[in-house]
Amino acid sequence: MSDRLSVLKTYKLYVGGKFPRSESGRVYEVTDSKGKWLANAPQSSRKDARDAVVAARKAFGGWAGATAYNRGQVLYRVAEMLEGRRAQFVHEVADAEGLSKSKAAEQVEATIDRWVWYAGWTDKIAQVVGGGNPVAGPYFNLSSPEPTGVVAVLAPQESSFLGLVSVVAPVIATGNTAVVVASERSPLPALSLGEVLATSDVPGGVVNVLSGRTAEIATPLASHQDVNAIDLAGADEVLAKELEIAAADNLKRVLRPQPVDDWTATPGIDRLTAFLETKTVWHPTGSLGASGSAY
Amino acid sequence: MASASAFEYAPAPESRSVVDIAPSYGLFIDGEFVEAADGKVFKTVSPSTEEVLSEVAQAGGADVDRAVAAARRAFEKWSALPGSERAKYLFRIARIIQERSRELAVLETLDNGKPIKETRDADLPLVAAHFFYYAGWADKLEHAGFGSAPRPLGVAGQVIPWNFPLLMLAWKIAPALATGNTVVLKPAETTPLSALFFADVCRQAGLPRGVVNILPGYGDTGAALVAHPDVNKVAFTGSTAVGKEIARTVAGTRKKLTLELGGKGANIVFDDAPIDQAVEGIVNGIFFNQGQVCCAGSRLLVQESIQDELLDSLKRRLSTLRLGDPLDKNTDIGAINSAEQLARITSLVDKGTAEGAEPWSPECELPSSGYWFAPTLFTNVTQAHTIARDEIFGPVLSVLTFRTPDEAVAKANNTQYGLSAGIWTEKGSRILAVANKLRAGVVWSNTFNKFDPTSPFGGYKESGFGREGGRHGLEAYLDV
Numbered sequence: 022m023s024d025r026l027s028v029l030k031t032y033k034l035y036v037g038g039k040f041p042r043s044e045s046g047r048v049y050e051v052t053d054s055k056g057k058w059l060a061n062a063p064q065s066s067r068k069d070a071r072d073a074v075v076a077a078r079k080a081f082g083g084w085a086g087a088t089a090y091n092r093g094q095v096l097y098r099v100a101e102m103l104e105g106r107r108a109q110f111v112h113e114v115a116d117a118e119g120l121s122k123s124k125a126a127e128q129v130e131a132t133i134d135r136w137v138w139y140a141g142w143t144d145k146i147a148q149v150v151g152g153g154n155p156v157a158g159p160y161f162n163l164s165s166p167e168p169t170g171v172v173a174v175l176a177p178q179e180s181s182f183l184g185l186v187s188v189v190a191p192v193i194a195t196g197n198t199a200v201v202v203a204s205e206r207s208p209l210p211a212l213s214l215g216e217v218l219a220t221s222d223v224p225g226g227v228v229n230v231l232s233g234r235t236a237e238i239a240t241p242l243a244s245h246q247d248v249n250a251i252d253l254a255g256a257d258e259v260l261a262k263e264l265e266i267a268a269a270d271n272l273k274r275v276l277r278p279q280p281v282d283d284w285t286a287t288p289g290i291d292r293l294t295a296f297l298e299t300k301t302v303w304h305p306t307g308s309l310g311a312s313g314s315a316y
Numbered sequence: 317m318a319s320a321s322a323f324e325y326a327p328a329p330e331s332r333s334v335v336d337i338a339p340s341y342g343l344f345i346d347g348e349f350v351e352a353a354d355g356k357v358f359k360t361v362s363p364s365t366e367e368v369l370s371e372v373a374q375a376g377g378a379d380v381d382r383a384v385a386a387a388r389r390a391f392e393k394w395s396a397l398p399g400s401e402r403a404k405y406l407f408r409i410a411r412i413i414q415e416r417s418r419e420l421a422v423l424e425t426l427d428n429g430k431p432i433k434e435t436r437d438a439d440l441p442l443v444a445a446h447f448f449y450y451a452g453w454a455d456k457l458e459h460a461g462f463g464s465a466p467r468p469l470g471v472a473g474q475v476i477p478w479n480f481p482l483l484m485l486a487w488k489i490a491p492a493l494a495t496g497n498t499v500v501l502k503p504a505e506t507t508p509l510s511a512l513f514f515a516d517v518c519r520q521a522g523l524p525r526g527v528v529n530i531l532p533g534y535g536d537t538g539a540a541l542v543a544h545p546d547v548n549k550v551a552f553t554g555s556t557a558v559g560k561e562i563a564r565t566v567a568g569t570r571k572k573l574t575l576e577l578g579g580k581g582a583n584i585v586f587d588d589a590p591i592d593q594a595v596e597g598i599v600n601g602i603f604f605n606q607g608q609v610c611c612a613g614s615r616l617l618v619q620e621s622i623q624d625e626l627l628d629s630l631k632r633r634l635s636t637l638r639l640g641d642p643l644d645k646n647t648d649i650g651a652i653n654s655a656e657q658l659a660r661i662t663s664l665v666d667k668g669t670a671e672g673a674e675p676w677s678p679e680c681e682l683p684s685s686g687y688w689f690a691p692t693l694f695t696n697v698t699q700a701h702t703i704a705r706d707e708i709f710g711p712v713l714s715v716l717t718f719r720t721p722d723e724a725v726a727k728a729n730n731t732q733y734g735l736s737a738g739i740w741t742e743k744g745s746r747i748l749a750v751a752n753k754l755r756a757g758v759v760w761s762n763t764f765n766k767f768d769p770t771s772p773f774g775g776y777k778e779s780g781f782g783r784e785g786g787r788h789g790l791e792a793y794l795d796v
């Protein structure tokens with residue numbers, strides 16, 4: 022059997038629906054759990070982070086304004102694409118996390134199921150966390166959840182695919198757009214997820230994937246005035262505190278690192294609600310009369 | 317305020333005799349009034365007369381330690397009480413507030429300077445209503461949507477502002493107690509009295525010692541409370557600058573944080589709006605509580621085609637507002653809360669004039685003592701003007717114009733804040749379309765400045781995070 026030389030893949034970032042290299046021209050070596058070279062991943066710079074925020078902001082209006090049904094359709098389409106690329110992700114996750122093929126397959130299946138789970142939430146979360154309020158007076162009002170805006174997501178370091186999807190899917194299911202910093206040591210499944218998103222009807226800019234040194238990329242994101250929220254899942258204790266302090270500058274919504282023993286456990290809705298605002302809209306009922314006055 | 321009408325109103329003062337203010341008050345710690353550890357005191361004055369009302373103990377670091385320790389001791393038993401028992405305590409508090417509402421309204425008017433009409437008809441009914449509302453949640457928490465057995469957080473450190481002293485206390489304490497937390501609350505240095513009277517309400521209600529602790533003091537007292545290592549939850553209402561400082565303080569801790577901060581609310585009036593109602597809403601939006609309201613409608617966005625008609629109406633209406641003795645039942649506009657706040661308002665208004673905006677006030681005679689500012693509106697304002705960007709927190713309205721709904725939305729959203737907005741139009745579909753696009757936590761359509769305990773309140777962007785009121789308000793005090 023003749024040895025065929027395989028075609029290696031150049032991993033690239035996913036920003037604004039395109040696949041750029043880092044503007045810095047830097048890469049870093051990604052190895053498997055045994056130290057064997059897998060690829061040179063882009064090492065993103067501050068400028069890449071800022072470009073990703075611009076892309077995410079540009080995409081926000083359209084994505085937040087899409088119907089929840091439409092967002093559910095698009096998310097489900099992502100799951101379809103993931104299923105088709107199952108073998109590729111099993112391979113990448115096995116390499117990234119040093120898992121056997123069967124353990125990696127379990128992770129990938131759980132990941133796809135997780136994505137499907139969140140796809141189903143897009144048009145239900147408003148009914149679960151919103152509602153009408155029985156006001157004591159000639160008014161009615163409705164409280165509805167709305168996406169908070171551009172969310173910086175530091176993906177968990179350990180779980181390169183299931184952990185990643187568990188923090189990205191809830192952010193976009195609710196209409197936010199995301200700038201995702203992949204696991205520093207194991208970024209390849211995240212970069213490949215970008216390829217899936219690009220072919221799944223997800224508008225460009227809704228999810229942006231950066232690879233590189235987490236601290237280097239996260240610092241400008243945490244202090245960025247046009248980022249509305251940050252998920253610190255992938256930050257260690259020292260970095261998380263530093264980023265939380267920076268996030269106070271424009272009062273970003275901060276999700277602190279949560280202890281997660283088992284990413285396969287059903288996540289609940291905390292990650293969906295963490296990046297939602299509640300808007301309460303009041304209307305008078307009946308005659309307008311002198312309703313302008315509270316006196 | 318001198319008005320053009322032929323007949324002047326006779327004075328209709330509310331009696332002060334219903335409230336008995338002691339010459340001095342202590343801190344309320346572990347069910348007792350005590351002196352500050354270092355013996356410090358400060359005076360609280362009536363903003364309308366500058367009369368000293370009382371001398372109040374000023375809590376320092378040692379007192380914060382003591383109060384947090386008392387709250388910690390009380391937490392175990394309080395959180396273990398069946399919800400139905402906690403509910404009964406809260407219902408008792410609500411009832412006692414109703415019974416004493418006239419006394420508390422007069423007290424609040426004396427200490428804060430706001431008109432008795434507002435304390436009597438807005439503040440106090442809402443205070444009682446908040447305790448009633450959250451009382452009912454105490455034994456129903458498993459149905460609130462936060463899991464089958466939501467847990468309280470522990471000791472809540474709460475810092476509240478001077479604009480609605482008792483109402484902000486109710487917003488903070490009612491949900492905290494209903495969910496099984498104990499509290500240490502710092503009222504503002506200019507308005508400590510109603511919180512200390514509330515301590516007496518707790519006593520009458522038989523509330524266990526240490527469940528509620530009140531620590532009057534200045535910003536440093538609040539900072540010590542927020543930073544205390546044994547506080548599990550921090551709730552703050554006040555300025556955005558202080559809110560950011562608090563967010564930095566709690567960074568890297570497990571303390572849960574909610575912030576209700578500043579605002580620069582837009583009140584958008586479309587050309588098909590009912591003008592008279594809109595004028596009432598604009599007045600209510602910016603002159604309620606002398607404009608010292610975080611969700612005040614301080615930017616009027618009026619469609620260009622009706623600008624002249626609306627402004628004429630608005631000016632006519634402003635000329636009928638009565639400014640003066642807050643205890644007079646006919647008074648619409650009371651005193652500014654403090655000399656410091658008056659200076660802040662004055663300086664921003666001077667800046668508005670210097671930057672080229674045109675101020676207008678009705679003919680208005682200000683009392684010779686106390687802190688007063690005439691209702692003011694600015695025309696010729698652009699989005700770049702300081703008065704269109706910075707929160708003034710006073711009776712000052714900036715008027716801007718727009719031509720299309722899109723422009724109105726863009727201008728309304730062009731602010732670091734995102735607390736409130738108003739929409740005035742007869743067209744229902746326009747209300748919904750515009751409300752959808754506004755980045756604000758509360759949107760009032762064809763009304764303004766309405767509050768209700770069942771309704772979540774809170775901001776987008778730099779107006780803070782978390783919601784107070786309603787089912788949503790429980791989340792801030794539960795381990796979820």
